[in-house]
Amino acid sequence: MISVTPLSGKGSTVVASHPIVERALQQGHTLLTEIESKQVLHDLGIATTQGQLATSEDEAVRLAVAIGFPVVLKIASPDITHKSDVGGVQLNLHSAADVRYAYRAILQSTAVHAPDARVEGVAVQAMAKPGVEVIIGMSQDATFGPVLMFGLGGVLVEVLQDVAFRIVPLSQRDAAEMIRDLKGLPLLQGYRGTPAVDLDALERMLLTLSEFVAQTPAIQEIDLNPVYAYPEGALAVDARIILAAPAASA
Ligand code: ADP
Ligand code: MG
Secondary structure: OOOEEOOOOOOEEEEEEHHHHHHHHHHHHOOEHHHHHHHHHHHHHHOOOEEEEEHHHHHHHHHHHHHHHOOEEEEOOOOOOHHHHHOOOEEEOOOOHHHHHHHHHHHHHHHHOOOOOOEEEEEEEEEOOOOOOEEEEEEEEEEEEEEEEEEEHHHHHHOOOOEEEEEEEOHHHHHHHHHHHHHHHHHHOOOOOOOOHHHHHHHHHHHHHHHHHOOOOOOOEEEEEEEEOOOOEEEOOOEEEEOOOOOHHO
């Protein structure tokens, strides 16, 4: 059962203890798959390209038709954290034939590059329209406990390490400041004719995650990479939630 705890003063609710998290803890799993991670985020009110699991080519095609083309297929494995590194992501699939080809290509490639990985199937999801890439993360700091990270995605984060951190729980001011601290802020505010992105939506995402993390001590790490920021709204395109191993979460 989902237990929902009202948050004081905000008029919103957040899932304090999600059944997917509880089940994983009971089963001793520490890595939630992308499908599981996105389900948790969705239940928190964070927009995602939610995936559905296909365990056959036919099922992948059925799901793609139901979702609507173009779609994306990704390997679903509790043992694979960087899906594109093993050829586990196929983007922009426009037809049933594309989906069948991609399904086979993903399974073949992961069998070569990650032969020992347990494979649950292939996740089928909507292809997101392009946005400004940002990343949102959460990790446990030895001194400060849970901290949230916000940064610009792609080359900027890798080369310039243009990221900001704040300690959980975040105030609204923390969320606003960590976005505005970035050197690359002009890229979010509209640059050479590109429209400004919805900074409020990014702030809300940070605050929602902060509330969730504050209420769920078993969370070890969260990676939303990338999140696409749009003039209206923001969408988590990839998601990973890692739980503390039982011995460490006592
Ligand atoms: P990885 O495990 O390798 O990080 P991702 O799910 O992030 O896998 O996919 C790799 C890249 O493919 C992303 O950085 C993004 O650019 C693109 N991508 C993934 N999912 C989608 C989607 N649903 N719509 C559009 N682009 C996507
Ligand atoms: Mg990713």
